Amino acid sequence: MNEVLYSVRNLTKSYQKRVANDGLSFDIVRSEIFGVLGDNGAGKSTLVRQMAGLTTPDSGSIELFGRDIRRNLPQLRETVSFMPQSSEAMNRLTVKEAIYYISRLRGAGRAAARAETGSQIDAWNLSGSAAKEAVKLSGGQRRLLQLAIATTGRLPVLLLDEPTNDLDPINREHVWDRLSAINRELGTTIFFITHDAQEAEKIIDRVAIMRDGRFLAIGTPAELKRAQERHVKVEYRTRSAGGEPVWKRYTTTVDDLHGIVDSLADEDVTDLLVRTETIEDLYKDYVRNSAVREPVVDSLPDAAAQLEMDVETHARHGDRDPRLDHLRAQRHLE
Numbered sequence: 001m002n003e004v005l006y007s008v009r010n011l012t013k014s015y016q017k018r019v020a021n022d023g024l025s026f027d028i029v030r031s032e033i034f035g036v037l038g039d040n041g042a043g044k045s046t047l048v049r050q051m052a053g054l055t056t057p058d059s060g061s062i063e064l065f066g067r068d069i070r071r072n073l074p075q076l077r078e079t080v081s082f083m084p085q086s087s088e089a090m091n092r093l094t095v096k097e098a099i100y101y102i103s104r105l106r107g108a109g110r111a112a113a114r115a116e117t118g119s120q121i122d123a124w125n126l127s128g129s130a131a132k133e134a135v136k137l138s139g140g141q142r143r144l145l146q147l148a149i150a151t152t153g154r155l156p157v158l159l160l161d162e163p164t165n166d167l168d169p170i171n172r173e174h175v176w177d178r179l180s181a182i183n184r185e186l187g188t189t190i191f192f193i194t195h196d197a198q199e200a201e202k203i204i205d206r207v208a209i210m211r212d213g214r215f216l217a218i219g220t221p222a223e224l225k226r227a228q229e230r231h232v233k234v235e236y237r238t239r240s241a242g243g244e245p246v247w248k249r250y251t252t253t254v255d256d257l258h259g260i261v262d263s264l265a266d267e268d269v270t271d272l273l274v275r276t277e278t279i280e281d282l283y284k285d286y287v288r289n290s291a292v293r294e295p296v297v298d299s300l301p302d303a304a305a306q307l308e309m310d311v312e313t314h315a316r317h318g319d320r321d322p323r324l325d326h327l328r329a330q331r332h333l334e
């Protein structure tokens with residue numbers, strides 16, 4: 001059942017002359033995991049802060065369950081838990097106290113709040129710092145505390161502004177696994193902003209790629225990748241150029257892969273990576289080429305056009321290479 005939970009229409013927000021959100025329209029359905037990727041200053045935090053009712057739009061609307069959020073702030077507070085990029089509100093409380101009081105504020109009795117505090121401390125790898133004041137935590141521990149606070153009380157919607165910022169690789173993986181488990185077990189709807197596309201991709205149902213206050217693309221990872229069908233990335237480090245090792249990177253098709261890999265036999269290759277394209281690759285493509293791309297999934301260039309673009313980019317950079325010649329011959333680009 002695709003019940004629309006959030007409905008955002010023509011949302012516009014400017015700061016002085018800077019347009020931070022430029023006519024955004026999209027829905028979030030119940031129990032989905034929706035991620036927003038975008039470059040610095042794209043307008044992501046502005047968007048999520050408006051969805052949390054903390055910033056007022058200049059124009060457009062944000063509805064939650066069909067009702068304007070600004071006219072229903074009590075409903076918003078009971079339904080939505082927002083984790084900002086940073087917060088000092090709990091600085092003077094210990095980890096244990098912060099979670100306990102949030103649990104109480106969200107309706108738990110004393111015993112239930114104590115139990116929830118214990119389980120949240122375990123769930124978010126905070127047992128080593130339970131008695132520490134928030135102000136004395138490291139950046140990563142503070143992020144884990146923010147996540148513990150956001151998920152305390154099991155509100156049905158989570159809005160998370162960069163949930164894995166400051167975290168080491170193991171905790172990053174843990175956070176994505178945990179968010180996925182919360183979504184699966186409780187049906188929690190999760191909307192987040194991230195720069196951690198590679199990891200986030202594992203749990204995302206839909207993703208939007210944002211730049212200059214607009215969505216360049218929005219859809220499921222499979223929809224966005226449709227245009228890159230059968231595309232693979234080949235990256236290798238070689239010393240054959242003489243002297244210093246250099247990394248070389250190509251986008252190619254599965255059909256052309258054999259020729260490329262065969263040709264590497266004559267090179268002094270020290271590292272080789274062959275992988276399918278990720279959402280992070282798509283994000284970089286969209287952001288770098290945003291001036292020439294149309295802002296909807298349906299108008300993504302087809303696979304051949306994408307390949308042509310990549311090969312031309314290498315050619316413009318004067319990157320002459322036998323493998324590129326091979327590609328050009330294959331695709332009759334010259």
Ligand SMILES: Nc1ncnc2c1ncn2[C@@H]1O[C@H](COP(=O)(O)OP(=O)(O)OP(=O)(O)O)[C@@H](O)[C@H]1O
Binds near residue numbers: 015041044
């Ligand atoms: N309170 C504010 N006053 C003035 N300008 C602001 C304010 N908040 C954001 N902006 C501007 O609006 C634009 C979008 O900012 P926003 O924080 O939404 O971007 P972001 O995509 O979240 O960036 P980042 O990934 O760097 O966190 C930026 O140009 C920023 O300088």
